[in-house]
Amino acid sequence: MNESIFILQGDIIYTKEAGKFEICENGYLVCEQGKVKGVYRTLPFTLGGIPVRDYKGKLLIPGLADLHIHAPQYSFRGLGMDMELLEWLNVNTFPEEAKYRELDYARKAYEIFTENLKKSATTRACIFATVHREATLLLMDLLEEAGLGTMVGKVNMDRNCPDYLSEGSAKNSAAETVEWIQDVEHKKYKYTRPILTPRFIPSCTDELMENLKKIQLRYSLPVQSHLSENISEIAWVKELCPQAEFYGDAYDRFGLFGADAPTVMAHCVHSDEREIERMKENKVFIAHCPESNMNVSSGIAPVRRFLEEGLHVGIGSDVAGGTTENLFTAMAHAVQASKLRWRIQDESLKPLRAEEVFYMATKGGGEFFGKVGSFEPGYEFDVVVLNDSRLKHPQYLDIQKRLERMIYFADDREVEAKYVGGRKVL
Ligand code: GUN
Ligand code: FE
Numbered sequence: 001m002n003e004s005i006f007i008l009q010g011d012i013i014y015t016k017e018a019g020k021f022e023i024c025e026n027g028y029l030v031c032e033q034g035k036v037k038g039v040y041r042t043l044p045f046t047l048g049g050i051p052v053r054d055y056k057g058k059l060l061i062p063g064l065a066d067l068h069i070h071a072p073q074y075s076f077r078g079l080g081m082d083m084e085l086l087e088w089l090n091v092n093t094f095p096e097e098a099k100y101r102e103l104d105y106a107r108k109a110y111e112i113f114t115e116n117l118k119k120s121a122t123t124r125a126c127i128f129a130t131v132h133r134e135a136t137l138l139l140m141d142l143l144e145e146a147g148l149g150t151m152v153g154k155v156n157m158d159r160n161c162p163d164y165l166s167e168g169s170a171k172n173s174a175a176e177t178v179e180w181i182q183d184v185e186h187k188k189y190k191y192t193r194p195i196l197t198p199r200f201i202p203s204c205t206d207e208l209m210e211n212l213k214k215i216q217l218r219y220s221l222p223v224q225s226h227l228s229e230n231i232s233e234i235a236w237v238k239e240l241c242p243q244a245e246f247y248g249d250a251y252d253r254f255g256l257f258g259a260d261a262p263t264v265m266a267h268c269v270h271s272d273e274r275e276i277e278r279m280k281e282n283k284v285f286i287a288h289c290p291e292s293n294m295n296v297s298s299g300i301a302p303v304r305r306f307l308e309e310g311l312h313v314g315i316g317s318d319v320a321g322g323t324t325e326n327l328f329t330a331m332a333h334a335v336q337a338s339k340l341r342w343r344i345q346d347e348s349l350k351p352l353r354a355e356e357v358f359y360m361a362t363k364g365g366g367e368f369f370g371k372v373g374s375f376e377p378g379y380e381f382d383v384v385v386l387n388d389s390r391l392k393h394p395q396y397l398d399i400q401k402r403l404e405r406m407i408y409f410a411d412d413r414e415v416e417a418k419y420v421g422g423r424k425v426l
Helices: 071-076 085-101 103-119 133-146 170-187 206-219 231-240 247-252 273-282 290-295 303-308 327-344 354-369 399-409
Strands: 005-017 020-032 035-040 052-062 064-070 122-128 149-153 192-194 223-227 263-267 285-288 312-315 383-386 415-420
Touching (some): 005 383, 005 399, 020 354, 020 399, 052 354, 052 399, 052 415, 064 071, 064 263, 064 285, 064 312, 071 085, 071 103, 071 122, 085 231, 103 133, 122 354, 133 149, 133 170, 133 192, 149 354, 170 206, 223 247, 231 247, 247 273, 285 303, 285 354, 290 327, 303 312, 303 327, 312 327, 327 399
Parallel strands (some): 005 052, 122 149, 285 312
Antiparallel strands (some): 052 383, 383 415
């Protein structure tokens, strides 16, 4: 399966921009050296003789990008959903994450996580691990073996968490992070990259943030964290960082808010004008996590506004704030949440449409990984083959309508094949 050039035949649908599908019925999607060469209605003469893999009657879509997911939380998804964020972290999350000190437990849990992510339509993901260096490496080994394109973070926490999980001091947290990065360099992974992961402002002292900035400059690393998720969290950040103009400024003061390196912030449910402006200036990516925002009663992010402002927006499952890694479900939640927001909170922001959430789940988030999430020439050949025949239907449906139904119904049963950077991983 390593031919340098090959062709998939099927019903092709993707987006170049939010709000407009590009469709090619029973067309040809050509891969050359792991990249998209083009989409063709009829094969040009020069491509004659090249092997064609037959996916006729199936949908060919770009692989989905999960911009925010917590691997160690996969084990308790769907449990303890009656709390708000800060209580939920203390009661559910921290005790579970502490278990990843034990490598036996970590291996069992991360094998299940990786297996299910591999079966899903996700080809790229930004993943939080825990504070534990060894368990994080183990997760990275498994993801590398699965062939998914991921960025994985060893979490940093040196305050406001139980002793059993805290890294104790900024110095220790920074030293563990450097050791982890050096271990990762020795592994020479092809598809798995490290990402700096200060959990959120309440978990990280100023001294730790200063250290992380130095580490970022030394190793040129991207950053992921949480931002303006929940009302009580935001009030807490104000208390902890009275100097910061707004929550995002508390990261920016340390140079950890996109100014020097690709940065993705999850949630942004309550971002104010200044925060939105700064994210735009610094080209921060937003991971919209609608299910999590409902489950821990955070609210509904103004995604239409982000799109109108030209911000980079992708979709995150945020397991276990969200219950599922299935990004089709996350797309449906994004549409549904936007409708409720429009109806009960702010009529100026129209609900999201399928072609907008699909863009967010493909190219919108994919761009965090480079040229990913579209079938334009030169994009990474990330493709999911969806067999939608399980959903029987008495009438003719065009390709766009079939995809719309996939957004509401698809799970791993529909994923028949999956390519990442031209490699068939499923
Ligand atoms: N903020 C800090 N940590 C977390 C987490 O694990 N999940 C979510 N949803 N928000 C957070
Ligand atoms: Fe999260």
